[in-house]
Amino acid sequence: MAVSKLQRAQTRLAYLLVLPATLLILVIYIIPILFVFLGSLTDYTLVSNYYEFVGFENYQKMFGDKVFANALNNTFFYAVLFLPGAFVISLVIAIAIQEQKQFRSILEVLYFLPVTSTLAAMALVWAALMDSGQGVINNTFQLFGLPRVNWFGNEDVVLYSLAIISLWSIIGFNMVLFLAGLTSIPKNLYEAAALDGADHPLDKFFRVTWPMLGPTAMFVAVTSSITAFKLFDTVAILTQGGPDRASEVFLYLAFLEGFEYFNMGYSAALSLFFLGIIFFFALVQALFSDRNVHY
């Protein structure tokens, strides 16, 4: 039959067309994840070719490990410091810039500059700025009669310091996302609001801006959360998890276990746990982002 022949040819073509993407997803995501999962079931170390399957022993160890609990604790504490700032400061700056007529593009560039720089290199600049002895920040503090702060040496301060650096590097990016969202709000909604009496900045924000920004806000919240849990570069360069594991965050622990202590099996288990956290946030976004679109 001619029709079924054509149909079969079309089906073949369809499979052929999705093949490259499927292969890439398999090679880049699925197969490595499977290997990590298999690795997490072994006691494989980088220093020995011999390994055996140990079942879920690595996972058992993980949930009983005080170091793991500490890293998880640090990561969440850091996220709680980082997220509100990453969200609120970016939004406030975006709204302020949006209302600017002059210098708007210059300000946009200025705030976006940190995003374009290499965080690893800029971490060293921050290290110089935040140096407890000679740092500009401490010198300025002293000038105003404020106490000097041991930014990276004090257990109670180090996560704040790292959060400040991360904020500096992400605010420009979030601001651009918010600006895109703000620009897409129809101007005549604000005009209608002005006629309806909602011309107070708070009314404008709560009646028009915030509801219309829903999808953007969701996206920013989710991507920022993922960024928070991905904290690694500044820790590796500036503190190496110290002092006394006070800045040892989740991803850095996974790195330590794998590439410093060579416990690849355990590190694989940590990585999968991390993947689960990221997957959770991605799921939240996928489920809720459509629901917040009003138009």
Next chain:
Amino acid sequence: MAQLTLKNIKKSFGDTPVLHDISLDVNDGEFVSLVGQSGCGKSTLLRIIAGLEQPDSGDVLINGQSMINAAPKDRNIAMVFQDYALYPHMSVGENMAMPLVMASLPLYARLPMMRSITPAGRKAQPEIRAAVEKVAKQLRIDHLLDRKPAQLSGGQRQRVALGRALVRDPQVFLMDEPLSNLDAKLRVQVRAEITELHASSGLTFVYVTHDQVEAMTMSSRVALLQTGHLLQVGTPNDLFSDPASRDVAQFIGSPEINIIGGESHGGQITIGEAQLPIDLGTTGPVQIGIRPETISIPNANGLVAAHAPKQGHMVTFNKRFIEDLGPEVLIHGAFAHAPDGIIRIRAQKSDAYNDARTLAQSGTLEVMLNPNQLLFFAADGQRLRPAMNAAKLAETA
């Protein structure tokens, strides 16, 4: 009850002037249309009345009070936007309640979730709901109050926008091309509803449109704008039968008025072979405007001109093609003496009419022009009026 006065409004965007010295009085309860082609400044003028745009100079007065420094909400003006500008995240009821919530609650009670907690918010709630329901019933959208704007049809959204404007009991009602997003059938229906609303509410309406039919059918007076100048203000009939210039004559009326060249000389006007005894007091070329429905075809197969003259001057007309519009036909062609100028004749069918094809058989027609119904314009487009009463002239002819 409101009288709206615009005094010498001027406005430029950068170096581009958009409004040149516009003055206009809108009387209490009047329905005035601002009509003109896109870019003529009509929407800008409306936005200046609303307070969404500040003029470079001039004043906006409501009941004699200058409003130029008043915020939009303090002018007690309601506006319906072209695309309605409904809040997409709010239900129809919340959309309509918005002006009342803003007017009746203090700021702290308007913050999120505070309306149901604060005493002021709780107290105002039933009143607001009652007011919204009353207007919704009036506009027959009371069954839609819980829906979101995205779930409504174009006509329903239009009504919600009207409702949001009405619920605050405004002095002046502004509309910016409110029908342009509706399909042709709905447009006619909503047009009638707006006219009815104007009659029943007795409010002062200012209505912006590019569609002269809308302007003519709905308004008590029409203000015609072109490139930022107010060309003429008058009743629809004034603008149609007594236009101040060629531009007005060309904008008002569908199909468009025919403009042909003629010669004025010694108390006579020459159009082709016809000599019309009309004294314009000038010598030289003039432009003559002939409404398509005033040209009559004395011997044409059951067609009559809408305003057929009893007597007039015969001119030879070459047909090109005919459009059958149902109750009437539109004959396209040119006068024999000026084959380049397109002339349209609108003629109504009488009982004797049978088919456009019989009319199409002959290539030329003798048509009659009534000197009474001709409009004369100088080369710059300004209206020229005959020195003597044209009706009398027609009698002597």
